[in-house]
Amino acid sequence: MEPISDQTELLEQYLDGTLEADEAARVEALLREDAAMRDTLEQLRLERDLRVRVFASLEGGHREADAAAERFVASVARREHVRRLARMARFVAAAAAVVLIGFGIGWTGRAALDPQPGPVTPVAQGEAASYRVAVAVTDDAGNVVAVQPFSSIDEAERFSRDLKAWQDNRRQLEQGGVLLVGDRF
Amino acid sequence: MQMAVRVCLRSIGWPACVLAGVLACAPLAGGQETSLLQQLDRETQALYQQVQRSVVRVQLPPPAWLDELLADEHPARRWQQLDPEVRKRIETGPPSGRLGTVIVPATQPSADGKQPGDDAQDGATWQVRPLPGPSGVQIESRRQKGDTQVIVVTPQIDGESQLGLRVQPGQAGFAPANLAIVLDEAGHLLVPVYLQQRQFDGPVHVELGDGRTARATFVGSDRQTGLTVLKLDQPAGAPVRISDQPRPAEGSLVMILSPANDAARLAVWTGASREWGMVIAADGAVVGFARHGQFLSASLSMPAIRALIGSGQVDRPRFGMVVVEIREGDALRQKHALGRRPAMHVMRVIPGSAAERAGLRSGDIVLELNDQPVGDVPTFAAILAAHDGPATLTILRDGRQERFEVRFDQ
Numbered sequence: 084m085e086p087i088s089d090q091t092e093l094l095e096q097y098l099d100g101t102l103e104a105d106e107a108a109r110v111e112a113l114l115r116e117d118a119a120m121r122d123t124l125e126q127l128r129l130e131r132d133l134r135v136r137v138f139a140s141l142e143g144g145h146r147e148a149d150a151a152a153e154r155f156v157a158s159v160a161r162r163e164h165v166r167r168l169a170r171m172a173r174f175v176a177a178a179a180a181v182v183l184i185g186f187g188i189g190w191t192g193r194a195a196l197d198p199q200p201g202p203v204t205p206v207a208q209g210e211a212a213s214y215r216v217a218v219a220v221t222d223d224a225g226n227v228v229a230v231q232p233f234s235s236i237d238e239a240e241r242f243s244r245d246l247k248a249w250q251d252n253r254r255q256l257e258q259g260g261v262l263l264v265g266d267r268f
Numbered sequence: 269m270q271m272a273v274r275v276c277l278r279s280i281g282w283p284a285c286v287l288a289g290v291l292a293c294a295p296l297a298g299g300q301e302t303s304l305l306q307q308l309d310r311e312t313q314a315l316y317q318q319v320q321r322s323v324v325r326v327q328l329p330p331p332a333w334l335d336e337l338l339a340d341e342h343p344a345r346r347w348q349q350l351d352p353e354v355r356k357r358i359e360t361g362p363p364s365g366r367l368g369t370v371i372v373p374a375t376q377p378s379a380d381g382k383q384p385g386d387d388a389q390d391g392a393t394w395q396v397r398p399l400p401g402p403s404g405v406q407i408e409s410r411r412q413k414g415d416t417q418v419i420v421v422t423p424q425i426d427g428e429s430q431l432g433l434r435v436q437p438g439q440a441g442f443a444p445a446n447l448a449i450v451l452d453e454a455g456h457l458l459v460p461v462y463l464q465q466r467q468f469d470g471p472v473h474v475e476l477g478d479g480r481t482a483r484a485t486f487v488g489s490d491r492q493t494g495l496t497v498l499k500l501d502q503p504a505g506a507p508v509r510i511s512d513q514p515r516p517a518e519g520s521l522v523m524i525l526s527p528a529n530d531a532a533r534l535a536v537w538t539g540a541s542r543e544w545g546m547v548i549a550a551d552g553a554v555v556g557f558a559r560h561g562q563f564l565s566a567s568l569s570m571p572a573i574r575a576l577i578g579s580g581q582v583d584r585p586r587f588g589m590v591v592v593e594i595r596e597g598d599a600l601r602q603k604h605a606l607g608r609r610p611a612m613h614v615m616r617v618i619p620g621s622a623a624e625r626a627g628l629r630s631g632d633i634v635l636e637l638n639d640q641p642v643g644d645v646p647t648f649a650a651i652l653a654a655h656d657g658p659a660t661l662t663i664l665r666d667g668r669q670e671r672f673e674v675r676f677d678q
Contacts, residue, residue, distance in 0.1 A: 220357055221368040228367075229354040236371065243369040245343045246358060250366045252341065262562055263645045265417030265592030265615065266492060268584070268652065 094124050098131065218242055315523060316532060318552040320477040322508035323525065324457060326448045326484065326498070327474075329467040415590045415616070419560075447527045447546060448474070448498065449508040449554060455500030456577050457484055460546070460557040460564070462494045465580075476504050488580030490572055492649030493564060497576040511553035514565040514640070523548040524558065539608065561596065562644040569646075571654035584652045585659070585676035588621020589614055591634060593644045604633055604664055610643020611635055611664070626674040628663065635669065636662035 096102050097110045114121050216239045220229045233239040344350060344359050358367060412418075448457040457474070463486075471483035482500050489496040516522050516537040525532045526545035541547070541558035549555050556565045575582045591612045594600045600613055614632040617624050634642060638660055642648045652659070658675045 217372050219370045219372050220354055221370060223366060223368075225368070227370075229351065229357045230372075231351050231354040239371045242343065242347060243371065245341075245346060246367060246369055249341050249343055254366070262419045262559055263416070263492065263494060264419050264595065265412075265415070265590065266645050266649075267415040267590045267618075268492075268587045268648065 090120060090123065091127070094120070094127055097124070098127060220246075312523075312534065315548070315550065315552055319508075319523065319525065319548050321506040322450045322554075323477055323546075324448050324450065324482075324505060325475040325527075326446050326457070326459060327472055328446050328459065328461070328463060329469075329472070417592055419595075445527055447525060449546065450500075450505035451497070451573065451577070452507050453503055455484075455503035455505075456487065457498040457500060458573060459496040459498060460494065460559075461496060462489055462491050463496045464489060471501065472498065474498075474500065480504070488576035490576060490582040490649070490653075492584075493569060493572050493582070493646045493653070494559070495564075495569065495572060495576065497573065497580075509551075509553040510566045510570060511549050511551075511555040512567060513549070513555060514567050515563060516547060516549060516555050521550050522555065523550075559646075562593075562646060564644075564646040564650060568640065568650045568654075572650050575653060582649075582653050584649065585655050586621070587623040587628075587659075587674060587676075588618035589623040589628060590616040591645070591648065594633070600633070604667075606633070606664075609635065610641045610647075612642055612644070612648065614663075622674050622676050626661075626672045628661070628672060628674070629665070631665075633664035634661055635664055636660075 216236050217230050217232045218239045219227045222228050344355050448459040451458050465486050468486040471485045474482045474484045484498040484500045487497040487499050518539050520537050522537045524545040547555045547558050554566045572582045592615050594611045594613050612634040637651045640651050658673050661672045663670050
């Protein structure tokens with residue numbers, strides 16, 4: 084088992100596609116055997132996906148995207164913290180290291196995974212990524228709580244408008260006085 | 269005294285003596301003016317304190333009919349092919365606040381080739397129009413579902429919304445923001461809004477006039493009058509006095525208690541109020557409930573309230589017709605020269621109904637029910653709740669007033 088910092092770098096290179104063929108094959112063999120390493124790879128993919136969304140949102144200047152960017156930075160900071168802990172743990176027995184790594188991965192993944200409960204399927208390595216448009220649904224704190232893919236930006240915008248209009252109407256009903264002005268007697 | 273006057277006249281002459289007398293009396297006149305204001309202040313405080321003993325603040329659940337009114341427009345219904353997680357999120361919503369959306373590149377294909385937007389339909393049209401009024405601008409939105417029409421009124425007063433029903437998002441903590449009155453010694457409370465039993469998953473919290481808290485349970489509610497009756501677990505507060513008068517006399521002084529910001533103010537009653545609040549007469553009796561132009565008389569509502577206390581519901585005979593309030597600014601007011609007179613428009617008469625048998629027709633203007641002026645649905649429903657025997661409708665048709673007796677099916 085690789086120490087977590089080396090392992091993460093290796094997986095980053097694997098995702099970047101910069102590994103030599105034999106190195107990539109070795110990583111894939113490790114992945115088949117090591118569930119924790121597979122989780123780490125999954126986590127890295129999710130973070131990359133979130134990063135793409137955040138940057139795309141920032142281009143549009145959305146307030147929600149600013150909040151997402153802050154969360155992303157916070158998640159990276161937490162991740163670095165966990166990495167430092169893991170470096171200390173590399174001198175501990177291998178079994179304890181496995182436990183710590185598992186904990187570290189879980190802790191690191193918490194911030195990024197929580198906002199992404201939707202069925203985000205990572206793009207397979209080497210497969211051409213078919214990027215399309217999605218609407219990230221955020222809660223009142225700005226956390227992404229679900230993601231809906233669409234075939235076009237028009238569809239995504241219509242859905243966004245529908246959701247906003249419905250919420251606006253509901254808020255008006257909540258805050259306004261509702262008068263019954265016509266009925267059957 | 270006579271000696272003093274003689275000395276005064278001899279020494280300074282009679283004109284100067286009169287002036288001195290006036291100046292001497294001036295402070296007395298000023299003092300009386302101050303006394304009147306203080307008296308008014310004392311009277312107002314006494315009235316407020318009297319009313320406070322009969323008023324409680326209650327924390328109500330969000331009304332379910334909000335969702336019913338908007339059901340056809342819910343995005344989860346309009347967009348059939350949503351991801352299950354997205355569907356769940358927008359159906360449940362956030363615990364407080366609202367959901368936002370950010371359009372981003374996606375990394376996954378859709379479940380099938382169908383476009384989600386293919387299922388979208390054109391939504392209902394909201395009529396939003398600003399209405400000038402003494403209290404500022406009101407936003408009105410008219411909605412229709414079947415035979416039922418509602419108007420949502422959101423008045424803007426100095427940037428603050430004045431609310432009919434206060435909804436606390438998330439319902440976290442104790443935040444009583446709605447008003448109720450104590451009806452009787454048994455602890456029945458009247459809330460002048462409509463809430464359904466299924467919204468109550470247990471007792472609601474109540475803050476009594478003296479600041480103590482209590483719990484109350486649902487007893488019954490009536491959609492057409494817009495009334496809900498609750499009952500305190502332990503009776504408390506002083507039962508309110510219901511005015512004998514069906515409405516305040518125009519020009520009389522009233523106190524209006526509003527759930528918005530715990531506001532209470534004295535006002536001169538001009539026949540209607542664009543506010544939402546309880547209308548209290550100068551003698552401390554509750555006269556009725558002002559609802560953005562509608563006025564539900566407390567005395568006329570008593571039969572419906574007693575029915576709610578007794579059985580949890582209000583039974584009314586059925587005319588078999590759809591009536592709609594003719595609101596201020598409606599073209600029908602000018603067409604029929606109604607002025608400010610309360611009136612309702614018969615939109616539809618059901619074939620074979622009691623209304624049709626009595627000769628009522630679509631297009632008729634209803635002026636009175638059982639000799640009581642009717643201009644809105646809650647008043648119509650309240651009068652009908654007291655029905656006993658045939659009902660009499662005063663109708664305006666072709667410029668003439670006619671009376672129709674409606675006999676209901678037994």
